[in-house]
Amino acid sequence: MSALQSVSDQRHFSVTMPRADDFDFWRDQARRLVRCGIAPERVIWSEPGGSGDLFSASAPESEELPTPQDDAPQTRASKRFVSVAQNAILHSDPERFALLYRLLWRLQSHPRIMEDKADSDVRRIEDLAKSVRRDSHKMHAFVRFREVLHEDGAEHFVAWFEPDHHIVRANAGFFKRRFANMHWSILTPKGCIHWDGKTVRESPPAQRSDAPDGDPTEDLWRKYYASIFNPARLKVGAMMSEMPKKYWKNMPEAELIPELIAGAQSREAQMVDAGAMEHEARPETLEAMERAVQACRNCGIGELANQAVMGEGPRDAPLMIVGEQPGHQEDQTGRPFVGPAGQLLDLHLGQAGIARDRAYITNAVKHFKYVRRGKRRIHQTPTAKEVDTCRWWVEAEREVVKPKLILALGASAARAMLGKTVSINTVRGKPVMLNDGSELWITAHPSYLLRLDGDARAQQEQLFRNDLLAVRERLAELAD
Amino acid sequence: MGPLSTIEKLGILADAAKYDASCASSGTAKKNSLGGKGIGSTEGMGICHAYAPDGRCISLLKILLTNHCIFDCHYCINRKSSNVRRARFTPQEVADLTISFYKRNYIEGLFLSSGIIKSSNFTMEQMVEAARILREECDFRGYIHLKTIPEADPELVHQAGLYADRVSINVELPTRKGLTRLAPDKDASQIEGAMGKVKSDIIEAKDAKKRFKHAPRFAPAGQSTQMIIGADAASDSDIVGRASKLYGGFGLRRVYYSAFSPIPDASAVLPLKRPPLIREHRLYQSDWLMRFYGYQVRDVQQAMGKDGNLPLDIDPKLAWALKFRSVFPLDVNRAPREQLLRVPGLGVTAVNRIIAARRHRTLRLDEVGKLTVSIAKVRPFICAADWRPTALTDRADLRKMLAPKQEQLELFAA
């Protein structure tokens, strides 16, 4: 080796990138440098317009890049390297060009180096590429267009976005494919892109004030954002890690976040309050229930300010009889089935040979629902919702008494047991298995019989009797 | 009270949709709007356009066509007997909202579900109509997910699949018993029948596509379902078992779990407490293990306690490893991939990195540390060139050491 050559091998070269994101340019220069055998320490890469490397002043004068010998081997790079490099070069770290070159240089002697994830150069470059991918992904997600009217009357959509890295040009294609038939512009402090339906145009960096201010559709969007969020599941940390605060200022919905978080607890409390009783523990004894039910205001009937009527009978009764709701007389005495319907029921139970005092008798709804006509209180049928609400109490009674067989009188009682409305005529006369293993039998309510006359009454009384007889027989079987 | 404005309806009908857990917009056929007259693209991966303070991603306009309902399911805010404010969109309104949100890059598309008005068929027709307007009149090429109504005519469900990227049919509850009790108007066999039909439609369409280039696409992103967790007594073992049958039997892409939330106006049949959110999270983790880590249902069930539930304080993978301590430690320089995937704290990415790196060197513990998120969790379960843990079986306190601190748990469960 001649002395002259060894001196020239100490030469430094400086490459200034024409654009911060120009992969093709970097690749062409890097290939050439590799082929000329110029080691990474001897190349200084600088950003466009930047002051270059800090040490460039002290470095020897840089020179024109040499031309490789014709017989110099081709530069090689693995596929993985190329795809990582294409992303990494968009990073705002000023050292990225040099880092990439060093790795390309090492690749010539270690072609599989990219696979070695424990290598520190490989890790750094992968990290750069990863932050760029993340930034691009956030751009796809968080660009918010606002509609502006163009002079020609056409819709034009303009967005302001602040990326961390030089990703704007690289992502033009995504927006072009997605909004092919819209005219749009994305303005950023790192350069702008525009699409008119035919071509992508670039323009120099913009300022926030260049972008439009508002769009009426944002009110709709904010309404949506506030409504779709479930305050019962606040997970602020998860939100912040995916949507860091730095992006918030350009997203119209983000201004709601503090308020939504602050209000979540009270919104959840309201939700829970509205369904309040599910969150109280159910009383575990009939006595405790008796006391607690008086204070129940879970449905409007409780507000009528009368007394609640609990069930009555042995706490280990094999049979539970459920009616609809207390009437005027039950409300006055505080005992179930003491009025006219109760008397009719007693009569039929007696005839069928079922001992009333061996049964636990109660109602689906615990308070008396009525409307006032002068001095009189007229019975009103509870709604399905009221029955469902009051079901909480009947279920508490069932849990304590654990009857083998339940006889539901009428549609409200049947609903309280099944959670749905059934037609008495189709379900009567045969058992329905309940979840806890008990059997449900359904028949008419005795007050229904009271409202009928003549043949119709005789016919219905017969059906009622049959049902009670069947129940007695079944009870006898269950007792064995 | 005058008719509701669009913004009021949106408030009501988005609020009513917030209990639904499914939201993803990924995994469909690639499309773009080049050469068309509308807008929209899908590029494989879905995009989350925003995150709500509940941590969930917003990628679709998720609304109900209406929250009127003739059904009375106890866990549902829209149940017939509930007192909520009701509203109803026309199919055109749904399409217009979707387009104007899409043009501003707020969303990837539409996720439409509905309460049942008049009849299942009537409702399904309206939903299909919204999708038809989007696809045919607006030439919309973004994502559409329709939650179909299982009682509707199969022909309507078929049409839904021709417009939508994904169709879903909720199984609602993990057990038939729960369904009978809490959704008395719904029928498990009908739901499964509808899923089976969608599955065969998907297979048929894929087959046709292979043979005829212009065969119509049918739900290219497949079908999914959702179950409500914690509203009935089903254990995690029941749930995971059910999910795996659904994956296997109906070729589902995803089973979503939704922890039952307290709903205003809830029915008294519901449980006294809402389940901890962490339970839902553990179920998703076990789902993940089965979909990406080669765990069988049996493995996940083995990680459960005697009550058939996954432990809440540690993740299912760690729970499994603690039960099968004799499998460990595994040598990171030699163990096959499937085994490394069983190491608590090693994700798929970390395992891939280890396997790639060990072709070049014999890994030491600190090098493994560079390839994983946290070495502390991994350390007791592996051997490396310079590392061998003390025998796991000797360490009765291992679970306590590895379980996250209590405060973190609280945070998650909040």
Ligand code: SF4
């Ligand atoms: S009727 Fe039942 S639910 Fe309504 S207030 Fe009385 S006890 Fe409570």
